[in-house]
Amino acid sequence: MTEAKLLVCIISREKKLEEVLEALLEKGYSGASILDVRGMLEYLADEIPLFAGFRSLIHTETKKNKMILSVIPGDAALNEAMDIIERVYGSFSDTNTGIMFSLDLSNLRGLKF
Numbered sequence: 422m423t424e425a426k427l428l429v430c431i432i433s434r435e436k437k438l439e440e441v442l443e444a445l446l447e448k449g450y451s452g453a454s455i456l457d458v459r460g461m462l463e464y465l466a467d468e469i470p471l472f473a474g475f476r477s478l479i480h481t482e483t484k485k486n487k488m489i490l491s492v493i494p495g496d497a498a499l500n501e502a503m504d505i506i507e508r509v510y511g512s513f514s515d516t517n518t519g520i521m522f523s524l525d526l527s528n529l530r531g532l533k534f
């Protein structure tokens with residue numbers, strides 16, 4: 422059993438991504454994958470004509486949401502990484518800013534801490 426956590430952070434302000442990654446790197450968090458993501462309403466509005474009316478419900482400044490995935494070695498490091506992200510990116514309590522959460526990893530191969 423491992424204490425590793427998967428940090429998942431989806432941010433809607435793409436221009437803050439570089440700052441977030443630099444801040445994590447400065448504190449020693451060097452392993453992360455970055456994915457382009459889009460929300461369900463955005464997908465439906467763009468891809469299915471029947472749902473084009475949803476476009477007016479989407480209040481994002483950019484269509485390019487980013488997902489940061491990082492395996493973190495435990496609770497203390499996870500809390501530190503999440504605090505770093507919020508300090509640089511801002512609060513996730515505001516509407517349409519993004520979401521951040523973690524998942525416990527019970528089986529992990531390919532990484533050593």
